Every structure is written in C-alpha cells, then in structure tokens.
Amino acid sequence: MSMDLKIFNRDKVIMSNYSSEQLRNMVREDRVHRNMYIDPEVFEIEKEKIFKKVWLYVGHESLISNPGDYYCTTLVGQPVVLSRNVDNSVHVIFNRCGHRGAKVLNRKRGNAKLFSCMYHGWGFKPDGQLAGVPMRVDFPEKALQEPQSGMVSLPRVESYRGFVFASFNKDVEPLADYLGEARRGIDELVDRSPVGKIEFAAGCHRYHFKGNWKLQLENQADMYHPAACHASTVGPDGRQFRRRAGKEGGDAAFFTPDGEAVVAQTGVRGFLKGHSSEASLFDKEQSGGVWDDYRTLMVDAYGEERTKDILKNRRHSMTLFPSVDILIAQTSVRVIRAVAVDHTEIEVWPVRLTGAPDVISTDLVKYLNITHSAASFIQSDDLEAFERCQEGLKTEGAEWFLVAKGMGHEIDEGKGVLFGPRSSEVGQRAQHYAWRDLMGA
Template sequence: MTYTNEEFANMVQADRVHRAYYTDPDVFDVEMRKVFGKVWVYVGHDSLVPRPGDYYCTTLAGQPVVLSRDDKGGVHVLYNRCGHRGAKVLSTTRGNARVFSCMYHGWGFRPNGELAGVPMRADFPEASLNEARAGMERLARVDSYRGFVFASMDPDVMPLLDFLGVARQGIDELVDRSPEGRIEFSAGCHRYHFRGNWKLQMDNMADTYHPAAAHGSTVGRDGRQFQRRAGQEGGAALFFAPNGEAVVSQLGVRGFKHGHSSEQSLFDKEQSGGVWDEYRAMLVARHGEERTADILKNRRHSLTLFPTLDILIAQTSVRVVKPIAVDFTEVEVWPVRLAGAPEVISEDLVKYLNMTHSASSFIQTDDLEAFERCQEGMKAHGSDWILVARGMGSEIDEGDGVLFGARSSEVGQRAKHYAWRALMSA
C-alpha cells in the first residue's frame, strides 16, 4: 500500500497509534528513507576503532557501513561498498588493515574511503578514477559526542548537539563515572533477534509500567539478582515496598524533543563498601567531593535516543536496536568498561549484564516474549489502534521541550511516536 503524508500523520494520534505502524511492510520500507535517512543514527563507539586502520562493520537503515579510523586519527563512517562494481568490501565485523581490499577485482581503499589502488589502472579513464564515488563513499554527515559516533545520510541534518539537546546529559551521566572521563567497549556484545517490529523494543525503553507484571517471576520482594552490584550497600533495586506496593510502577518518565526519553532510576541510594569505596576515592581525587557526589547520583535508569540507541545507566551498558524487517529485529547489548576504575567493577558489570540482558537472562527474555506476542496479537481483527494514553494530560513541562510524567506515564513513548510522525509526514 502506498501512503500519503497525511495518512502517515493520521497513523499517530495524540493518545494512540495505528497497528500498521508496527505491522505494514510498506511503512517499514518508507521508514528506512524518511526516518533513518533523515536523522542522526548511532553507528558505534570510537573505542571500537582505537588504532589507525581499525574498522568496525555494522548497518544503518539496513545498509552495510564501516566505522573506521585513518592514519591521522580521524574517525569516518563509510558505505561498505566498492566504487567499482558495488561489492561489499569488508566482510569481518572488526579488524585492522592499512588498505581495505575488495576481493572481487582487488581495488584498494584507504580507511578514510579514498581510492588507494587499482589493478591495471592504465586501462581505466583517469577521470573515472578521480571521482569521489570511485572510493568507498562517506556518509553525508558524521559527528560524535563523548565517544559515541553518529552519522546521517542527510547533508542538511541539524547539528548533532541540537538533535541530542538536554537528553545528552544521560551520556554524560554514564561517561563521567569513569575516573578518566571515558568509557570503552572492550568486552564484546550480546546479540540476539526477536520476531517483532523494532519500535516495540524502543517503546519498552520508556515503559516503567510493565516490570511488575512482565518480570513478575524475577522482581519479587527479595530481588536477589539485582543486588549484585559493586559495594556492600545501596545495590538493591526496590521493585516492591514492604507493604507490597509496586514501587517500579511509580517511577516517572521524561519525554524530550526529537523522540528521546529517559526513565527514573530504580536505585535510590548511593553504593558504599568494599571496592566501591576505592572507586569513589578515585573520583574524589579527580573531581573533589561535591562533584563526585553529583556524578554518583542515580538520576536515570536509562536514556533512550531516537531512533535506536539506549544508554542503560543502571546496567552500565549500551543497547543498539537494528531493524531488519517489519517483523524482525536485531538487538546488541554492549557492556561498558569505565576506564580507570578497578577492573573488578568492569568484570562484575559483565556478570550483572549476563543476568539482566543476555539472550538467556532473567529480564530480557520476558521482554522479547512480550514483543513477539504484540506482533502476533496485532494481526487479530478488532480495533486497529494501540493505546498510549497513560498519564496523558498530567505531564509537567520542565522547559527545553522536556515533559515529565509521574507513575509510569507513557509520555516517553508518545515522544517517540510524535517524532516518527513528524518525519514520516514531512
């Protein structure tokens, strides 16, 4: 089905979205161009390419791209495509090479995308080889914030800092927890798929309404797996109060401009004891007591950046959502190393993530089951609409385009839907 701009606009109402938003392959195809082709999309962290010649292969809107570092230290995002016959140049996920070589005819490319060599070059018109498109073309715009590299296919996209807005404070919250002020992706990633639309995962990142039900088997009053954080005190997530009240369902959510969102933290106390005290002393030595106390405040459970990036602050990790088809999505979860912190903290974070967000974890498996049931359920006849009305009309305007909703408001989900509507109806 071919939709008009007006039909795309009508697909997202103030308090609900049409099920075609999640289920129609034609909607998905247009999204790749009108959403992913028009905004800043997270590509990878610069710690994945620490040395000249390093590369990391991934996808953007289903297209193969390469994050690379040149011999002068510059970071680039290239289309993973040979300028000769269009073959994919790099086939391994990560590696290092002085020249990226195409296996089909042997054309070589520098890590900045420029053409480096052509076998039997004299047989080609030199004008053809001098064109920029003869190399591995760069995406229109590339920029980074505190090591997080973003790219856009749109040369006229707004500046990255404008796109992130005040939501970027969530990135700061994570990175500032390193005694050296930087993080590293050095422990690999969990990678898995689910049979559902990518926006189901993104909705879930702004949802504090579901844990008491969806994760009921693992967030009972003892909450044992959620106490395994560095330190001897302050490491337990309070899902239920002693009186049985579902505390998690009282948590607030923020919706930001451009579709970003964040959730309030489950952890209400600063950690202390054991290795945590050693780590805290490192931060005090660098920042002083007052700034350290501010850094270690648990403000957010996570920060989600539209369209597909989630900074899991509670798990000290990063989640990336990759749409593959209208009903098939890949998810990557990357443990984060806090550079300069005691190594045991990074090791424990990997163990903690194994319990919460691996493919066989306590928590993520529940979410994936919910996503697949949503995708199946939306095939059923009945109402064509999906309701996202919780907390509507009671949000607090905090300025800078930020709306805060208490008690598991769906304001963060609405922010994503409204951003999608603006792009798809443009």
C-alpha cells in the same frame, strides 16, 4: 481517500498508497494505529522518512582506537564501516568497492593499512579514498578520480564524547542540536569514569526478536511493565536480585511488604526529537567493597560534591531516537536495528569505565549476562512480550491501542522536557509524536 506517495532517494522510488496525511494520522494524542507495527509498506516508508533523515548511532570510537582500525556494521540494512585514518580522523564509509560494488571488508573488526577488495584487488585508504588499482593504465584516469570510485563516505558524520553518529541526509541538523537535553544521558555515563573516558572492550550480546523495532524502543520508556513482566526476578523481600556493584545499592525495590508496586511509581521523561528517559529504579546509593575504592578515585578526580552528583541515582536509561539506548543503570549501551517490519536486531555492549578498578568492569559483564543477554532474567521477559505484541497486533479486534497513562499530569521542566510521574507513558508519546512529524512531512 488513498493517494500515491512517491519517496525519492539516490537509488530507488518507493510507491505507496499512504499519503503523508494518512501516515501522520496514525498517531493520535492518546493512541496509535496498529499498522505502524505490522504493515511492511509502512516500514519501507520509515526507512526513507525516519532512518535516512535523522542521526543514527554507528559505534564508539574505542572500537577503532588505532589508525587502520575498522568496525563493520549496518545502517538501514546497508553495510558500512566505522574506521580511523592515518591522521587519526574518524570516518563512516559504505562497505562497497567503487569498481563492481562488492562488499570490501567481511570481518566484523580488524586493522589494515589498506582495505582490499577480494574480487579484483582494488585497495582503499581507511578514509575510503581509492589507493590502488591493478592494471590502472587500462582505466580512464578521470573515472578513477571520481569520489564514487572509492568507498564513499556517508553524507554526515559527527561524534559526541566518543559516540559516533552518521546520517544519510546531508542537510540534517547538527548532532548537538538533535540530541539537545538528551545528551545528558551520554554525559552521565562517560562522567562515571575517573578520567572521563569509556571503552567498549568486552564484546557484546547480539540477538534478534520477531517484532517491530518500536516495541523495544517503547519498552525503554515504560516503567509500567516491570511489576508484572519482571515479577519473577523479585525475592520475598520485594526487592529484585542484585545487579550492580557494591555491598549496598545493587538491588532495586519493586514491592512494599503489603504488595504495593513501588516500581510503578517511577517517573519518565519525554524530550524533543523523540528521545526519552526513565528515572532510576534504585532507591539506595551504591557503597561497600570495591565500590568504595572506585568512589575514592572519583573524589580524587572530581571532588566530593561533583562525585555525589555524578553517582546519583538520577535515571535508569536515556533512549536516543531511533537507534540507541544509554543504559546508565547497567553501565552499558543498547543498539536497536530495524531489519524488517517484524524483525529487529539488538546489541548490548558492556562499557569499561577507564581509570576505574578492573573488577568494576569484570563484574559489569557478569551482571549484564544476567540482566540483558538473550537468556537473561530480564531481557528474556521483554522479548517474550515484544513477540506477543507483534502477534496480537495482527488481529482485527481493534485498529488502535492506547498510550494514555499519565496524560494531562506531565510537568514541564523547560527546554522541551516533560516529566511524567507514576510510570507515565509520556516518553512513549514523545517517540510517537516524533514518528508522526517525520512520517507526515
């Protein structure tokens, strides 16, 4: 039975024919309904019940290293600014003038003592406070003192090891609680710097695909697809092309000499709150060339045993639901932005390991160009798959699709972490269950 569902926020009311129960029932234990991917009405509800309720990744603090620095992006389709104030505090504010609502900053990045609106000249401090109004005496002073006359801050902003997150929900749980055990993905990336610091210093790849945002998110917990989808990237020896620094350990084993897809033996983990991770594709430790110089710096900083642990091939990536993927294997960060039900924007940022040899970072950009750019050997395969899924899900051949690989064979590792061997779909199920809990609330 259909019921109207009202979703309220400060700006609008969305009327829906879906009840909370109907939304929740789109996710079963072993399958999900195709409307999650193709129905614009479901996407509008996702914006209110998921993206405006949880923590969303905004950017990295290295993008705003100096007072007055700003970085412009969007959250749930709304323009926002990540900025650093004169007191060195970090802020996330709506990119909107408190006077007539004009977008204030139009460049992607920059530095300014005041953020000036081009329409009527109102000026704002980097923390969003109103700083100047031409012909101020003609306005009621009481109105100018109201917070909404400035560039309003998002309700919640927190940072973890330089990664800045924000939420539209003032009552959202603390970021550390939301990340839980999945925070280890950030730790494993940042700890690879000899000084425990990373930088976004080489720009990013930015591209779009005609598909639902969840297709990219699920792909980051899918070790079943590489053997088929990325087979063209594998040489006669059964190993993929070299994609990491070092004379050894830079290529991954996909097939044994007799054709067995060893890559599909890789495990996956599902975490609480919809986070997931993939075990590493690489079967050898990196060594040789500049990597040995880098490792020496790491040993000097952390000692031999700690360095072994940091550089271990532990996981390929850690995906933090619903907006960012820590690509540990490629020393980079992938951002997922849902634009429409069938339109997603992706950014891939190479990461500089502060204190490591410069060639490590320059090589990383080269490798990322051939793995995760829009025209790369790997990402282009995935984008083709996403768009084919989006087209196929429009058909009426079946209402549900299966997400059951490895079901019943998960290993409980404690603290809400489930490990699934043999390319289990446990990580995708964790995402779907989080979607169900949020949408069905």
